[in-house]
Amino acid sequence: MNRRRFLSTTAASLAATSAFSATADKKARIAVIGHTGRGNYGHGLDTMWLKIPESEIVAVADADAKGLEGAQAKLKLSKGYADYRKMLEEVKPDIVSIGPRHIDQHHEMIMASIAAGAKGIYLEKPFVRNLVEADEVVDACTKSKCKLALAHRNRYHPALPRIVQLIKDGAIGKPLEYRTRGKEDPRGGSLDLWVLGSHLLNLTNFFAGDYLACTATVLQNGKPVTKADVVDGAEGIGPLAGNEVHARFEMQSSLPVFFDSVQNAGAKTAGFGVQIIGNGGIIDLRIDEEPIAHYLEGSPFRPVTKPRAWVPISSAGIGQPEPIVNLKELCGGHLLAGQDLIAAIKEDRDPLCSAQEGRTTIEAISAVFESHRLGGQRVTLPLKTRQNPLTLL
Structure with a gap:
């Protein structure tokens, strides 16, 4: 592991336990995207924000009407959206929590969040479907300075x-x-x-x-x-x-x-x-x-x-x-990850598990x-083929 990543991981892991409240002048406004029946809300990517003092959930979107009703009750919200694009346009959240486990929705949801001006995104893993999508997301995050963090929650473990x-x-x-x-x-x-x-x-x-x-x-x-x-x-x-x-x-x-x-x-x-x-x-x-x-x-x-x-x-x-x-709840419940994302936005640094690391995992x-x-041949990374190799069989 390189020295820069080790030092940033050490510092962020220690800082996460203090909840970063000392530098918080206002709470991060969180919008949650779920899709009941199509990946739902991942592993608690909706309710995690209820336990992070530096954040407040301001909106939720779910294309499934019954699922949306349940999400509003769970997150204590009076209004919900069937269309996440409309929610992003109207609410303009600081952070978008993208929960569905079905990754064919991830790319579009990420790009819509960036277009709406989100400062941060917390995304259920896996990242996206292929390297074409991964390249587009990394480029968009770089240009917009949006901080995207992956829900590989063990990466935030101190x-x-x-x-x-x-x-x-x-x-x-x-x-x-x-x-x-x-x-x-x-x-x-x-x-x-x-x-x-x-x-x-x-x-x-x-x-x-x-x-x-x-x-x-x-x-x-x-x-x-x-x-x-x-x-x-x-x-x-x-x-x-x-x-x-x-x-x-x-x-x-x-x-x-x-x-x-x-x-x-x-x-x-x-x-x-x-x-x-x-x-x-x-x-x-x-x-x-x-x-x-x-x-x-x-x-x-x-x-x-x-x-x-x-x-x-x-x-x-x-x-x-x-x-x-x-610690089990802090790590397993995504609390350290959410706090690290908020801190990354404030400090203008990469989250501990960033979009770039997401792309690296998809590349592997x-x-x-x-x-x-290629018959078991040795292939070097980064790959020349950016689409799913199984489409080329």
């Missing part, structure tokens, strides 16, 4: 800078590789890569730096995916194929990142995480769990005669009590399919 320092201090010996797996439930394979793997690839981008190249294989029932296997993916993802994915990424840090997902191969007690493996130990991160990480000392390659215990890692260090009260996902399309 233990991450501590983990970076532990690795630098030699806690796992010589770092060797990063291993990631999705949930590997019925969504296992390509859908797992998109919906849950996006969390993992975003985290490994944080730890290991930029993605430089990828080699990958995508299978459907044990056979390489062909054009005949391509379907319209769930959650608005677009062209999708494969219930088994195996990928290797070359990274800026020189350490490889591996992603694997096999349909129905996962277990509820394991999976969906990142392991940072060294010759003297392992740091294991479990997504959306608290504590977020555990440490296992010793070589991972040698049998032992006595059991070794996994030790929790808090923001204070290995085996230390967590000093931040209610696209690289998996591009490598497979």
Whole structure:
């Protein structure tokens, strides 16, 4: 991870716990976009703002009439909008919270929010459907100076800078590789890569730096995916194929990142995480769990005669009590992320998980399919192909 990102993450993680109220002269006006039945409001991207003192929800839009009525009651709003464009035009919010999980709506909602003069956007993951859309959003954010933050909520966890320092201090010996797996439930394979793997690839981008190249294989029932296997993916993802994915990424840090997902191969007690493996130990991160990480000392390659215990890692260090009260709610409920976005607007800086990082994650996902399309060839990033590679099979 580069020094600038590490320092900004450390400072923002510490500042987030103080709620930034000292510099707030007025509350940020929040408009919420949801779509009941088409991705709803994501993982609480509507109600999160009720718990952030620096914000106030001023409007909500939902194309589903019954869903809109329920959202107004939940958010304590007297008026709602069936058309989010009309809401943006009339309300002119400071921040737009885009909740639908179906990502075929994201690009249009983002561009409409920027056109309406939004200073910030908080967006449910995954980012957008392809690199054409990602490029357009990043360019629009740059030109408008709108701060877009992705809801990869673990990226805002204050233990991450501590983990970076532990690795630098030699806690796992010589770092060797990063291993990631999705949930590997019925969504296992390509859908797992998109919906849950996006969390993992975003985290490994944080730890290991930029993605430089990828080699990958995508299978459907044990056979390489062909054009005949391509379907319209769930959650608005677009062209999708494969219930088994195996990928290797070359990274800026020189350490490889591996992603694997096999349909129905996962277990509820394991999976969906990142392991940072060294010759003297392992740091294991479990997504959306608290504590977020555990440490296992010793070589991972040698049998032992006595059991070794996994030790929790808090923001204070290995085996230390967590000093931040209610951290699970602060992180899992998007409160740290929302506060960081408000601070990013005030400080004119990128959010901890920005539009640029969103594009990086989509590029890594696209690289998996591009490598497979080319017969498992090594492809370099950024990709020349900006559309979904499965459309070129």
